[in-house]
Amino acid sequence: MRLLAEVTGRSQSFFLKQLIEKGIDAMEDTWLPREVIAQVRSGNLPAQQHGTTLDLFDNSICDR
Template sequence: MGRKKSAEKLKVVAVRVDPSIERRLRLLAETSGRKPSYFLQQLIEGGLGALEDAWLPADVLAQVRAGTVPEPSGSPSEPDLFGDMASED
């Protein structure tokens, strides 16, 4: 994965993971000499297609596959990444 142009800057996403997963990720990063974010990016890129296949309606999936990712419409059906932080503890 090369450098992104300034108009295509990477976005930061926060995710809660089990401590054992974090340790495994950190070990992988330390052993390989890469950053944990590199491996997270690989996981997301590798698994996003399967999630889209399972969860997106066929017409939206066709748009994504054509390279035209539609903007999400309206409010999400579930809370956003930070909307339910207090209820998870």
């Protein structure tokens, strides 16, 4: 990211933000059913699934 920032004049934070945003889109496309993707992108988010956790570092949900 340092090289990208130096060559383009943009900040490393800009590229980190791009990486996160585009990576999330790729994960949604890979893992979510098309119907859910359409709901998310139209702003009609589905209700939170029962039994999910908000803890990003809880590995128990990753194993499902």
